[in-house]
Amino acid sequence: MTKIKYFILVGIVSVLIYACSGDTGNIVEFDHAAQSLEDNDSLVKYFNNHYYDSAIDSVKPLVAGKTALIDDSNLKATQVTENEVDYTLYYYLAREGTPDPVKGFPTATDSVLSIYEGKYLETTSKSVTFENGKQAIWFTLATTIRGWAHGFTNFKGGKNITNNGPITYENGGKGVLFIPSGLAYRDIAQVLSSGIIPASSSLIFYINLLDIKEDTDHDNDGVPSIYEDIDNDKNPNNDDTDDDGIPDYVDTDDDGDGVRTKDEDTNGDGDPRNDDADGDGIPNYLDSDS
Ligand SMILES: [Ca+2]
Ligand SMILES: [Ca+2]
Ligand SMILES: [Ca+2]
Ligand SMILES: [Ca+2]
Incomplete structure (x- = not known):
């Protein structure tokens, strides 16, 4: 008899807990996969009723003949x-860019010199400007929104033609990034000095890529940051060999053995990646026992 009562009690308690978790909004996780599909629908509708006006490098509402x-x-x-959710990122390639001296495409961890204008998609027929940066600024794609890291890698820089005046480039990469909210600020609204970007906004960035820093090495340890993205997911922030909370690309001692990565370059060729004292296939700078 006591046993039966016990089971009934357990049954009631677990139903209550279940019901509670269903009612409490902050326990239910945001559905990023559903948002990704919704954003894609909105972007496709936007693409259906807009065109790119190459005379003024601007996206405009569609008119006859365009x-x-x-x-x-x-x-x-x-x-x-990203985080097991599939996204479609779109970009308009107005000009790929012709850098001189010739540099390739930036990697997702390289630094880029860019002028840009940011808008958010308010409806499928309207976007709102939240930032208009007319001045060229260096950014590191390792720390920008994910849509930048994946989008800028499709453009090259231009040619520096500065001549005793302000820094000037020509023929840089030019185009527009169309970024679903999941690769931007996700479900978190952003408060800027220029206004608010609502939660789950897809973003549109007009970009002018002037220059890039190839093989950006954030911690100056001799290993370009792209090679410190060990799982190769184009995000170096989730790679932390010694689990000290500092990702490898900004950690000067990647394996936490007390010897700085650049001092584990035993053959002195400037590249710690080809030094493997115990021959186990793991270079010294990532091998805490050598
Ligand atoms: Ca990674
Ligand atoms: Ca670390
Ligand atoms: Ca490092
Ligand atoms: Ca070390």
Whole structure:
């Protein structure tokens, strides 16, 4: 008899807990996969009723005689998976860029010199400007929103033609990034001095990529940051060999053995990646027992 009562009691308690967790909004996780699909629908609608006006480098509401973005071959789509959610990132390639001296595309951890204008998609027919940066600024793609890290890698820089005046570039990469909210600020509203970006906003960035710093090495340890993205997911912030809370790309002692990474370059060729004292395939700078 006592046993039966016990089971009934357990049964009631667990139903209550279950019901509570269902009612409490902050326990239910945000559905990023559903938001990704919703954002894609909105972006596709936007592409259907806008075109790129190359005379003024601007996206405009569609008018007769113009080609909608959705049918414009310069609009490219790229698939990105972040935190197990699939996203489609779009970019309009107005000009790829012709750098001199010739540099390649930036990696997702390189630094870029860019002018940009940011908008958020308010409806499928309207976007709102939240930032208009006319001055060129250096950014490191390792720490910007994820849509930048994945988007800028499709453009190259330009040619520095500075001549005793202000720093001037020509023929830099030029285009527009269309970023679903999951690769931007996700479900968190942003308060800026210029206004508010609502939660779950897809963002549009007009970009002018002037220059890049190839093989950016944030911690100056001799290992370019792109090689400190050990799991190769284009995000160096989740790679921390010694688990000290400091990602490898900004950790000057990656394996936490007390010897700085650049001092584990035993053959002195400036590259710690090819020094492996115990021959176990793990270079010294990542091998805490050598
Ligand atoms: Ca990574
Ligand atoms: Ca670390
Ligand atoms: Ca490092
Ligand atoms: Ca070390």
